[in-house]
Amino acid sequence: MTTRFLAICDGKFGPISSKTANGAIRFTPERVAAVLDTQCQAKTVQDVLGYGGDIPVVHSFGDGVAAGANALLVGIAPSGGQLPKAWRGWIREAIQSGMEIWSGLHFFIGDDPEFAELAARHGVTIRDLRRPPADLMVSTGRVRELASTVILTVGSDCNMGKMTSQLELRAILKRRGRKVAFAGTGQTGILIEGWGIAVDAVIADFIGGAAERLTMDAAQGGDIVLVEGQGSIIHPGYSGVTFGLIHGSLPHAFVLCHQPSRKTIDGNPWVPLPPLKDLVQMHEAVARPLRPAPVLAICLNTFDLPESAARDAIKAAEDETGLPAADPVRFGAENVADAIERFHATRPR
Amino acid sequence: MTTRFLAICDGKFGPISSKTANGAIRFTPERVAAVLDTQCQAKTVQDVLGYGGDIPVVHSFGDGVAAGANALLVGIAPSGGQLPKAWRGWIREAIQSGMEIWSGLHFFIGDDPEFAELAARHGVTIRDLRRPPADLMVSTGRVRELASTVILTVGSDCNMGKMTSQLELRAILKRRGRKVAFAGTGQTGILIEGWGIAVDAVIADFIGGAAERLTMDAAQGGDIVLVEGQGSIIHPGYSGVTFGLIHGSLPHAFVLCHQPSRKTIDGNPWVPLPPLKDLVQMHEAVARPLRPAPVLAICLNTFDLPESAARDAIKAAEDETGLPAADPVRFGAENVADAIERFHATRPR
Numbered sequence: 247m248t249t250r251f252l253a254i255c256d257g258k259f260g261p262i263s264s265k266t267a268n269g270a271i272r273f274t275p276e277r278v279a280a281v282l283d284t285q286c287q288a289k290t291v292q293d294v295l296g297y298g299g300d301i302p303v304v305h306s307f308g309d310g311v312a313a314g315a316n317a318l319l320v321g322i323a324p325s326g327g328q329l330p331k332a333w334r335g336w337i338r339e340a341i342q343s344g345m346e347i348w349s350g351l352h353f354f355i356g357d358d359p360e361f362a363e364l365a366a367r368h369g370v371t372i373r374d375l376r377r378p379p380a381d382l383m384v385s386t387g388r389v390r391e392l393a394s395t396v397i398l399t400v401g402s403d404c405n406m407g408k409m410t411s412q413l414e415l416r417a418i419l420k421r422r423g424r425k426v427a428f429a430g431t432g433q434t435g436i437l438i439e440g441w442g443i444a445v446d447a448v449i450a451d452f453i454g455g456a457a458e459r460l461t462m463d464a465a466q467g468g469d470i471v472l473v474e475g476q477g478s479i480i481h482p483g484y485s486g487v488t489f490g491l492i493h494g495s496l497p498h499a500f501v502l503c504h505q506p507s508r509k510t511i512d513g514n515p516w517v518p519l520p521p522l523k524d525l526v527q528m529h530e531a532v533a534r535p536l537r538p539a540p541v542l543a544i545c546l547n548t549f550d551l552p553e554s555a556a557r558d559a560i561k562a563a564e565d566e567t568g569l570p571a572a573d574p575v576r577f578g579a580e581n582v583a584d585a586i587e588r589f590h591a592t593r594p595r
Numbered sequence: 596m597t598t599r600f601l602a603i604c605d606g607k608f609g610p611i612s613s614k615t616a617n618g619a620i621r622f623t624p625e626r627v628a629a630v631l632d633t634q635c636q637a638k639t640v641q642d643v644l645g646y647g648g649d650i651p652v653v654h655s656f657g658d659g660v661a662a663g664a665n666a667l668l669v670g671i672a673p674s675g676g677q678l679p680k681a682w683r684g685w686i687r688e689a690i691q692s693g694m695e696i697w698s699g700l701h702f703f704i705g706d707d708p709e710f711a712e713l714a715a716r717h718g719v720t721i722r723d724l725r726r727p728p729a730d731l732m733v734s735t736g737r738v739r740e741l742a743s744t745v746i747l748t749v750g751s752d753c754n755m756g757k758m759t760s761q762l763e764l765r766a767i768l769k770r771r772g773r774k775v776a777f778a779g780t781g782q783t784g785i786l787i788e789g790w791g792i793a794v795d796a797v798i799a800d801f802i803g804g805a806a807e808r809l810t811m812d813a814a815q816g817g818d819i820v821l822v823e824g825q826g827s828i829i830h831p832g833y834s835g836v837t838f839g840l841i842h843g844s845l846p847h848a849f850v851l852c853h854q855p856s857r858k859t860i861d862g863n864p865w866v867p868l869p870p871l872k873d874l875v876q877m878h879e880a881v882a883r884p885l886r887p888a889p890v891l892a893i894c895l896n897t898f899d900l901p902e903s904a905a906r907d908a909i910k911a912a913e914d915e916t917g918l919p920a921a922d923p924v925r926f927g928a929e930n931v932a933d934a935i936e937r938f939h940a941t942r943p944r
Contacts, residue, residue: 325733383675385832386862449799450797450835454831454832481842483734483735483803484803485803485842486802486836487800493829493835513735516736528880532828
């Protein structure tokens with residue numbers, strides 16, 4: 247039976263705030279039966295996100311089931327990763343209806359005594375996408391033995407397209423006949439791909455080790471490995487995860503992601519985002535002591551700009567950095583894929 | 596009843612490899628009854644470490660108890676933090692003898708079914724020093740509200756004196772009448788101080804939050820807060836922890852620790868240690884986007900150098916960086932304390 251989600255996003259369904267649901271809607275729309283948001287006046291997800299077609303937005307659990315849902319997806323990934331208390335009723339109702347529960351929260355639904363007991367009683371599987379493997383190690387630089395070219399997305403902040411850019415780039419490189427693999431490092435990437443490790447949910451000493459293992463595993467399936475980035479090297483909350491990922495996956499090169507309309511770190515207005523040119527230099531500097539890695543290109547998320555302003559922002563990013571720039575979702579990213587292919591063909595080995 | 600440890604270090608007792616035991620011996624020798632290492636030929640810890648006096652090295656559990664031990668301390672903190680299988684017998688024996696168990700491993704002894712059951716039966720407390728609090732948050736820059744001056748030790752690698760330097764500096768500043776606090780961020784610091792959070796053992800998203808909370812708590816007790824550093828910004832396994840600590844505690848200034856005889860990252864000979872001058876610049880660069888922080892001084896660990904070479908290394912570090920340098924353990928660190936006091940008095944507020 248195909249999994250068809252009712253994605254719970256109550257009061258949060260929007261282009262930024264319902265990250266997990268949005269990833270599922272963009273990359274696996276056939277698995278999303280409906281979005282539940284009692285506050286949302288829109289009829290379809292297309293009206294809210296600008297993609298997703300006629301997947302309905304519903305106002306009750308029953309309407310979601312009527313729309314064909316046979317599983318519940320927690321559609322948000324809030325800072326701290328806790329389950330909103332008001333949502334417990336829907337989780338309970340889903341388990342009692344025999345629906346699988348999928349969640350990318352730090353709070354593990356399967357470890358909650360009430361839900362665990364209920365799920366056991368109803369024979370329901372709870373998939374906590376962020377639950378780490380039990381046998382992680384400290385990273386040791388093993389990825390240096392790989393023949394594959396490793397590309398990591400990095401960003402000026404969270405939630406501006408590090409996963410989406412890699413998935414769009416994978417699609418382009420696949421169309422071109424490249425053997426390319428994607429390593430999902432967050433709950434949404436894992437949801438879409440069916441495998442991966444949420445590196446932000448592992449014990450801190452093992453961030454690098456998790457990134458190393460993911461990169462090694464992904465390289466089995468690709469001459470080019472696209473690793474999903476996390477956080478930002480200047481994020482006050484998440485920089486540790488970002489650095490563990492950089493020094494564990496040891497990319498040969500970076501793609502830098504940015505949202506031109508964002509001027510400070512989301513939720514931390516005291517941290518201004520440096521100019522792109524500085525961000526390029528900063529990433530190259532922190533990689534250098536372990537394995538030098540250039541920034542190859544810039545991927546912008548211009549969803550909140552008018553088209554002409556978006557095209558101007560791309561041009562400005564190219565002028566500022568001397569690198570190819572694109573909005574992969576809005577205008578495609580053939581030029582970024584070109585840069586990756588060129589680098590893959592010519593990098594020192 | 597005073598806790599008196601039998602520190603288990605079997606096959607590992609030495610200046611570098613028995614980090615947890617060594618911290619206890621250096622800073623709380625009155626709590627260490629004996630060290631157990633069946634491979635060690637020395638009679639006293641002084642013979643092995645150059646400090647610790649006549650605390651005996653014993654070859655059996657019984658000899659440790661005879662020396663006055665009433666608690667067992669796991670004396671090592673190996674990479675990955677697992678319990679050597681061969682040591683399980685000693686843990687079992689200790690619990691059966693009613694001895695408390697203290698451990699700083701990632702492996703939680705209290706979560707092991709056999710040990711948990713045995714401890715419950717014998718009414719024995721198991722203290723897993725690395726077990727994180729359950730209610731950690733993502734960091735948000737709250738430490739910027741503190742009036743205290745925050746100083747973080749950083750290092751070119753692990754295990755070269757980041758905790759020891761802070762504890763020596765605290766002693767000097769206390770003698771000078773300063774209100775100074777220490778924030779322990781690792782198992783040994785927590786063992787010595789009786790409080791703290793092992794930031795390398797928390798969920799990756801909460802490293803910064805743990806550092807923030809520790810710094811806030813320590814500031815209750817000090818105008819100057821000395822935060823114990825962890826890892827290194829160029830460590831392939833641990834850089835994530837280091838960055839989380841930097842961006843969560845947001846120090847006003849750094850003290851950079853280094854071991855002159857070490858040329859590459861321990862266990863990772865493919866990562867050369869950059870010159871001190873570059874390390875100074877790199878730390879200042881990664882702090883700058885959140886809160887600018889200068890490196891104030893260099894603390895060297897010269898334990899493995901002859902005295903004249905040690906003094907030359909200190910002089911060379913000063914010449915290279917233009918900063919005061921010291922080996923706090925071997926020759927004292929009044930000049931480093933001077934630099935901290937000067938900075939505390941004059942930093943922009």
